[in-house]
Amino acid sequence: MFSQIDLNLGAYLGIMADVRKLFLxxxxxxxxELPGLGDDVRRLADLPPNRAFEEYLKLVDKVARLRVSREKRNVLLMILWRYGAQIEECIVPPQFRYFKIRGRPFRLVDSKLVAFLFIVFFLFPAIISSLWSFNTSYTIAHPNExxxxSTHLCSYRxxxxxxxxAAMVCVIKEGIGEVYFNLGTSDxxxxxxxxQAIISRIPYDMRRLKFSEPYIQTPExxxxxxxxVCSDFAILGASVLLHNNVSPVYIVHTVFRGDETGGHAAMAIYYNGTLWVFDWGSKSVPFEDFINTMGKYAEIEEVRIYELTGEEVRLVTVYRARRERDWWRYIYALTIFLGIAFMKRKEWKLI
Incomplete structure (x- = not known):
């Protein structure tokens, strides 16, 4: 390696001294950390730098296989990796770590390119996502349907x-699996x-999230x-509120784009002209704040609001996200290519 780099004798001896110092x-x-292990490294200090570094890499592999505790092995490997990086810096100068094209160094990746990719793939999408939200890009429908x-089918679980x-109809309207208890207030x-406090103390069944469509439980x-899961808690809460003369009660069903688990459901009521959502494990919040929070977890496709009374279940309002157009994706890809080509234009001319 050194014969290719054409270093003079003084520089070569300087590199050997630096490498020897790092080995020691x-x-x-x-x-x-482990007495005796340092002797293997000291023996490398007298070898030529290239060969010493090869043996050093073998030592790293040997340490990775040592029969010691995981914590001890990790500490030893961190030491070897830290000094190994410094030794490599001495043996292989930075200007010779690139491809050579027509006798000149060529780098596929440099700091400018990394910064550009960071802006394109992280910063720019973050800014766009903060500007676009479900609350500012949706259509409203009032089906009120x-x-x-079938009442007969409700008896077949x-x-x-x-x-x-169907679960809302069978539980709320037909009374399948309902529960009764007094909440002790007329407000x-x-x-x-x-x-909400009662259902929030019930553990969430994380195992059922593995199903593409989790089954629905009755309140009982x-x-x-x-x-x-959320649908169980929403139906349970709505059922109990109706039996405590709170009517109508609403269920907010949020559907996420690409989600096959059925989305998220939470009970809600209108109070002083505001739709308040009472979700499992969280505080009561207005509907707008609830949607903002949901939008941070996943992209919302649709929000359905059901009105529940003791006699019927109605779909009263549907919020649908506006479909985005795909033309910006092509412009985005073209911008990435042109940006990379502009930054690397001087080096790419060599090819």
């Missing part, structure tokens, strides 16, 4: 086991807060199993 420092650091399901809309907002099943 590394050996001392290793002995402090009843949600129906499997017929609506995976159907959230709708306070009653909602109390049932949720309390008996002491475990559930």
């Amino acid at each position: 420092e590394c050996a001392k650091a290793l002995d402090a 009843p949600v129906t399901f 499997l017929s609506w086991l995976y159907d959230f809309r 709708p907002f306070e009653a909602s807060r109390r049932i 099943e949720t309390l008996r199993r002491n475990m559930g």
Whole structure:
């Protein structure tokens, strides 16, 4: 390697001295952690730099296989990697780490290119996502249509086991699996807060999230199993509120783009002209704040608001996200290519 670089004797001896010093420092650091291991490194100090570095890499592999505790092995490897990087800096100067094209160095990646890619793939998308939100780009529909399901089929649990809309009808309207208990207040907002506190103490069933469409539990099943998911908690809360003379009660069903688990559901009520959402494990918030929070986790495709009374379930409002156009993707890709080509134009002319 050194014959190719055409270094003079003084520079070569200087490199050997620097490498030897690093080997001795590394050996001392290793002995402090595992006595005797530093001797293997000290023997490398008298070898030619290139060969010494090859043996050093073999030593790293040897240490990685040592029968010591994981913590001890990690400490030893960190020491070897730290000094190994410094030794490599001495043996292979930076200007010779690039490709050579027509006798000149050529780098595929440099600091300017890394900065450009950071702006394109991280900073720019972050700014765009902060400017665009579901609250500023949606259409509203007011279907105000009843949600129906066969009364006869409600008695067959499997017929609506995976159907959230049918589950609301069978539980709220037909009374399948309902539970009754007094919340001890006539104020709708306070009653909602109390049932929210109750359901928030029930553990979330994370295992059911593995299913593409988690099955729906009745309120009785949720309390008996002491475990559930968002749809179970929403139906349970709505059922209890209706039995405490809080009517109508609303369920906010948020559907995310590309999500196959059925989205997220939470109960809500109108109080003083504002739709308040009472979600599992969180505080009561207005509908707009709730949607802003949901939008931070995933891209919202649709929000459906159901109105529940003791007699029926109605889909009253639907918020749909506006579909984005794809032309900007091509402009985005073209911008990336032109930016890279502009920064590397001087080097690419050599090819």
